[in-house]
Amino acid sequence: MAADQAASLAKHASQSGERVGLTADRITVHGGKPLQGRIRVRGAKNLATKAMVAALLGETPSVLQDVPLISDVDIVTRMLEAYGVAVSSPDDGTLVLDPQNVEKAHFAKIDALAGSSRIPILFCGPLLHRLGEALIPDLGGCRIGDRPIDFHMDALRAFGAIVDKSYEGITITAPDGLHGAHIELPYPSVGATEQVLLTAVRAEGVTELKNAAIEPEILDLIAILQKMGAIIWVEPNRTIFIEGVERLEGYTHRAISDRNETASWASAALATGGDIFVENAKQPELLTFLNVFRKVGGAFDVAEDGIRFYHPGGALKAVQVETDVHPGFMTDWQQPLIIALTQAEGVSTVHETVYENRFGFTDALLDMGADIVVHKDGLESVTRRVPRRRLEQAAVITGPTPLHGADVRVPDLRGGFSYLIAALAADGTSTISNLGLISRGYEHIIDKLTALGADFELD
CATH class of the missing domain: 3.65.10.10 (Enolpyruvate transferase domain)
Structure with missing residues (x-):
């Protein structure tokens, strides 16, 4: 295997x-x-791809600048396009991401695109907000150790999502919507922190995240979400508070x-x-x-x-x-x-x-x-x-x-x-x-x- x-x-x-x-x-x-x-x-790989996913949350187009020409960006671009996001590059290093026609994608296509990236799991929150459902295939990425997705799934359940696993992958739904949650990560995981941020910004109520990752790329993602209309407080001792809002707009941002x-x-x-x-x-x-x-x-x-x-x-x-x-x-x-x-x-x-x-x-x-x-x-x-x-x-x-x-x-x-x-x-x-x-x-x-x-x- x-x-x-x-x-x-x-x-x-x-x-x-x-x-x-x-x-x-x-x-x-x-x-x-x-x-x-x-x-x-140019811009950080660990920010650019997450910023691209964040564009799904906006009601208007986003502009991301200083984007590196790397394969992870290419993969996320094609995944966004599979969901109906129009992605264009008016000049070298700039991406315009228009999510106004987001639609469900065929699972087989997402599965084929996701083979060399773990980014798909971060689509969960934005897709739940936009489509009410997220389908996540088995995840790829570098073979440098186990990267359990339990942190991600537990956080989504805390928001009120229902997670169903099958031989194909994972189906996530939120029939009663997503609501604020109190979450403490067992380890300050970068991916899980990003998952909480991308889900909490449009969840109803206030989310408290303890033991969060505070990498520069995380703070840059928070800056992007704030530009979009999110309300996020970064407190001492790795604690982040997110007040959910009903609507987010697009952003213009130069990647760290x-x-x-x-x-x-x-x-x-x-x-x-x-x-x-x-x-x-x-x-x-x-x-x-x-x-x-x-x-x-x-x-x-x-x-x-x-x-x-x-x-x-x-x-x-x-x-x-x-x-x-x-x-x-x-x-x-x-x-x-x-x-x-x-x-x-x-x-x-x-x-x-x-x-x-x-x-x-x-x-x-x-x-x-x-x-x-x-x-x-x-x-x-x-x-x-x-x-x-x-x-x-x-x-x-x-x-x-x-x-x-x-x-x-x-x-x-x-x-x-x-x-x-x-x-x-x-x-x-x-x-x-x-x-x-x-x-x-x-x-x-x-x-x-x-x-x-x-x-x-x-x-």
Whole structure:
């Protein structure tokens, strides 16, 4: 079953990659050359797709600016169109989303479109408000660990929805309408917080959400919903109050910069001994990453239009990293950073507390010469600041170790970009296949590699 899911995911990723301009499935990289130059990141993947779903709640068209050309955006676009939303792009990076003719979609079509994305579950609240029913297929996404949808389903039930599961998927209805609820998440899940926000804004009454995620992308989504007419209070201690309203209008909004892509290119500069200026990178959303980047031995200069990341020379230093929800060190940052840590002097430890299978990508790094030991039950440490969590893991990286070329296959989005970094830093030639998965979150990846002077060919 897992093999079938992986094959389906790869197929959808490849198809979507083609639609966003990535036609190759393999790249051959000749490593050992520092990345140098200037690139630009656009709006955050983790905001743009959610903002597109939020447009379903409005009675008038919405305009989303600085949208990245990535396959996740392509998938959500086609799903919205399946529901009757007119999506147009008057210029590069801008989407106009008109939901005035929303209609029910054929389940088979939604099922076919959803294969490589977990976004469909966030359609539930808006569709219940607009159509009175939501049909959700089995969910895809990166195979980096269980992402239970129980948080989502429990929240929808709290609003008064009825959830019926079948062999096809999940049918959700609300015969008595949706009403405000008191919800406390067992874990500050980003997806579940988004689910509550997108459902509560038009539910009757007041919703109190405790233990909410407060990532910058969440706050940007709240800003969008407020522009649409929502009333949302963000209180201390991860508590959010939402007062439901009867009507929401469309919005005009520029998406927050993609901090995850920025951190990936920063790690690439460090691992290759390079110098990369990332236009549109923002310091406030990267404070935790920048602290670790500096501790490892990287240097950065913050400018009005972006941030320069570079290796200043000298030896890199081993560090201990603990992933956590915001404002902690993001789980999406640790995979690219691990490549740089293979070149640091000493023993680094990365404690992964968010996803239990996120170190699977390190197997290929061992073939490239890295010294990494994964502890599947995690590790105790007297210096830890993040409490231990069930199913957490730890990776111990000993360096520096020279990396050499190898043939590898992209396992997931961030792991795939990490393989690119490793190949660029390694001596010799590497071939990376299943390239389409990287297009889920990295726009114009080939153009950016070219701009930074990478030596590669596409197959």
